Amino acid sequence: MDRIPILKLGSALLVTVQVDMHDRLATALEEDLTSKIVAFGAKGVLIDISALEIVDSFIGRMLDNIAAVSRILDADTVVVGMRPAVAITLVELGLSLSGVKTALNVERGMALIQRRLEEFDADDED
């Protein structure tokens, strides 16, 4: 079965979704990410969906689930690169992805995770 690759980027994980995901692929990504967060002690997860032409309620729920599980495992999830037409459609569909942090692109998403890491380090020094 094919898998979506997960790259390690410092203390974060980067997932670039480049294919139209069928449901099993989405479910596999959820499981793979969870085990990699633990294996690498990752503090952040960046999911780049700029290649996705649509996000339906199934994929929306997957993003929400990933964010909720990562939070429990002490990692922040940032979804980046959502196309404007996808954002408009998601809201009309009734999904606001309220549990998910978003950023316009990978750089800004990375900066968001970096900022949290710095706060984390500062807390450590206290």
Next chain:
Amino acid sequence: MPTTRTDRLEIRSSDDVVRVRQQARTMAVAAGLSLVDQTKIITAASELARNTLDYGGGGAVRMEVVEETGRRGLRIVFEDRGPGIADVEQAMRDGFTSGSGLGLGLGGAKRLSNEFKIESALGSGTKISITRWKT
């Protein structure tokens, strides 16, 4: 001359849901829909294809570029021979689900379409037709 009508596409697995999305995209482009309108009808088609699979026990879809009273749009019709919906009004409500989903499929698909028709009879199946017009 672009294709204005597709053959019946069977919906039997989650791979078929992906196929429905791809075909909806091709047809939405053929109908001349804007990018936002394309995205809306493809998303609605994805929701309904998954409903057909999960609740209707599989079925089929047909797509057609329609022209009516000077308007052009894309019409997508889903049909299954599943158990049917006991209470359509209840099923349309956001958050209602008889399965494990979010309950956004029917209501969401309706909001993403300009026209939405549903016929369902207990024991004989469900037919849903959505249309998005070029703006």
